Amino acid sequence: MKDLIEYMARAIVEHPDEVVVTEEEEEDQFVYRLRVAESDMGRVIGKEGRIANAMRSLLKVAAIRKGTRAILEIGDRDSSA
Amino acid sequence: MKDLIEHMARAIVEHPDEVVVTEEEEEDQFVYRLRVAESDMGRVIGKEGRIANAMRALLKVAAIRKETRAILEIGEGTGRPSFRSEPRPQAEPEPELEPEPDLGLEPEPEPEAELELEPEPELEPEAESGDKP
Numbered sequence: 001m002k003d004l005i006e007y008m009a010r011a012i013v014e015h016p017d018e019v020v021v022t023e024e025e026e027e028d029q030f031v032y033r034l035r036v037a038e039s040d041m042g043r044v045i046g047k048e049g050r051i052a053n054a055m056r057s058l059l060k061v062a063a064i065r066k067g068t069r070a071i072l073e074i075g076d077r078d079s080s081a
Numbered sequence: 082m083k084d085l086i087e088h089m090a091r092a093i094v095e096h097p098d099e100v101v102v103t104e105e106e107e108e109d110q111f112v113y114r115l116r117v118a119e120s121d122m123g124r125v126i127g128k129e130g131r132i133a134n135a136m137r138a139l140l141k142v143a144a145i146r147k148e149t150r151a152i153l154e155i156g157e158g159t160g161r162p163s164f165r166s167e168p169r170p171q172a173e174p175e176p177e178l179e180p181e182p183d184l185g186l187e188p189e190p191e192p193e194a195e196l197e198l199e200p201e202p203e204l205e206p207e208a209e210s211g212d213k214p
Contacts (some may be wrong), residue, residue, distance in 0.1 A: 001092070002147065002172075003092075004089065004092040006090060007088045008088075008089065008139055011082070011084075011085040011139065011142075011143040011146075012139060012142040012143050012146060013146075014146065019121070043142060044147075044148060046138070046142065050138055051138060051139065051142055053135070054134070054135035054136075054138040054139050055135070056130055057135040058089055058093060058132065058135050058136065061093040061124060061127065061132055062090075062092040062093050065092075065094075065095065065124075072145055074164065
């Protein structure tokens with residue numbers, strides 16, 4: 001699933017080399033944090049969050065297929081949250 | 082962009098080996114045709130076409146980045162009847178979704194095919210991952 005997020009993000013940003021995805025397992029789910037260049041934030045979020053939600057929709061189905069759940073958080077490279 | 086579609090589709094289907102994506106360049110845009118196993122059609126389309134539209138949204142941004150346009154059509158099987166060289170004797174309803182050449186963006190299966198293609202992955206129910214507004 002980490003692969004999937006990296007792949008999607010790299011396909012749409014201008015700075016694919018700055019895409020970083022981390023994975024953390026929490027109780028019954030995986031938490032992914034996607035970091036991109038600040039100038040790419042708009043691209044990965046999209047108008048009204050459409051792109052972020054598109055990635056989440058796909059991630060959700062991928063997670064269901066593996067019998068788990070997944071959350072995607074998005075931030076720029078400077079954000080620590 | 083073909084890679085992207087393959088990657089997304091393979092991540093969500095049960096039969097990744099049956100995922101086939103073809104690419105055709107037409108005038109000012111690329112047309113991609115995604116074929117998956119019949120049993121995976123519901124997964125790649127999703128409830129109310131949500132997954133198909135999610136893939137299209139990402140594809141669109143990827144295409145814009147490359148300063149082009151892209152269309153994604155989705156169907157089951159090979160898209161070409163090569164695996165069925167002889168006509169079937171029984172007249173059973175044909176659930177196959179042939180891609181409509183002019184309207185590739187219609188995410189819903191044809192109404193008459195809905196008995197076969199309820200676009201809902203069976204596994205959906207408890208999946209509340211908190212992304213509702």
